[in-house]
Amino acid sequence: PPLQRIVNVEDMEEVAKKILPYRSMAYYSSAGDDSITHVENGRAFGRFFFHPRVMKPVSQCDTSTTILGYKSTIPVYISGAALARLGHPLGEVNLTRGAHKTGLIQMVSTNSSLSYAEISAARVSPDQPLFFQLYKHVSDVIAEKRIREIEGLGYKAIFLTVDALVPGNRELDIRAPHYLEDFENQGLPAQRKPDGDQGETDRLGTAGGLVIKNDADMTWEKTIPWIRRITKLPIVIKGIQCVQDAVLACEAGCEGIVLSNHGGRQLEYSLPPIELLYKIRQQRPDVFEKTEVYIDGGIRRGTDVVKALCLGARAVGLGRAFLYAQSAYGETGVVHVVRILEREIRFGMQSLGVRRISELVPQMVERVDWQPV
Ligand code: FNR
DSSP: OOGGGOOSHHHHHHHHHHHSOHHHHHHHHOOSTTSHHHHHHHHGGGGEEEOOOOSOOOSSOBOOEEETTEEESSSEEEOOOSOGGGTOTTTHHHHHHHHHHHTOEEEEOTTOSSOHHHHHHTOSSTTOOEEEEEOOBSSHHHHHHHHHHHHHTTOOOEEEEOSOSSOOOOHHHHHSOOOHHHHHHTTOOGGGSOSSOHHHHHHHHHHHHHHTTBOSOOOHHHHHHHHHHHOOSOEEEEEEOSHHHHHHHHHTTOSEEEEOOGGGTSSTTOOOHHHHHHHHHHHOTTHHHHSEEEEESSOOSHHHHHHHHHTTOSEEEESHHHHHHHHHHHHHHHHHHHHHHHHHHHHHHHHHTOSBGGGOOGGGEEEOSSOOO
16 A cells, blocks of 8 residues: 555554565564453553643754764664564665654664664664674673674664573464575575574574574673673663663663563563563652663554653663564655654653653543553
8 A cells, every 4th residue: 555544653554464474474473372461562551641841832842862972863773673674675774864864763673684784884874873782602702793883883872682592482483484484595694594493493493593502591790791801882781671681780880671572472471571670660659760661562652662761761662663664665764653653652741741751741641551552
């Protein structure tokens, strides 16, 4: 369908479902076990309602913010998700160009389907910031090389993913014949070849083959200082799932945390990030003063973004929505999704009576104990 018919983020998923090969859709859409957490990530936003203030001047409304000091036109970033070329031949480059056109920041996955250098080179201007999502390799030598490589290429921050040390049970993906051996023929860079042997990738699906060599023995005491010794880049911990770990990340001096359960692709019954954000707000509001807090998972509407910001998030990440958009329409689809979100966020802010992101405060949302149908 023509892009004007795509009026919200869900629509983009519908189109992607129609055009993507079964196996790509299986990999992109799959989630852990019975998809309870995946579905709840989105549904949980339905338990938060607004207290809008009226009679406030809102004709001038600025949706822009900074993330780790880098400008973003809306409080949203493109979360690092693997293998964009499963959906479109240009893959991650669609995201890079779309991010440039709209003034967003792209986080590049360790398991991107183009090399980190190719993605960096696809930037339209050299001052376009890119963040890097790091899976720490079990070998310190390989991990160190990877960190030095991306720092040398000009990536601006490391998002260390800590919630996918071992492969999640994504049955849709496991059932679908996995993709990685095909990918070799399509010129997937050597470092993105599956680490596991054929038997392992058959058992674990596409995703499993990608995480097999992740370091499953990381600790706060050992791993964060180790990364600090190698790089000056800010470190953000991606995959915080309880209040205690948010506090520990602050104590470890991390510049940011992402409350995330990997889009429901890892541990089933991990709490929806908006609920965890609410808990941290109630139990440890000091966390928001010590580090930047982001959330991802299930964000599909401007109101979702605005709710997260009211509760103290600095920005939010979207994974699948951008993968679907670039699959269906390439770079233009990415730009379109950002425009939709921008319009919805602006409307939400204006309707709450605010003109600036910094005016979004916890008093503007209320958690109810019932779920809308
Ligand atoms: C991901 N995600 C992810 N995260 C990460 O740290 N490294 C990765 O390589 C990937 N790969 C990946 C692939 C696919 C297909 C998906 C859908 C997701 C997780 C991603 O960064 C983010 O946490 C979630 O996608 C957020 O949930 P939504 O927006 O997809 O609901």
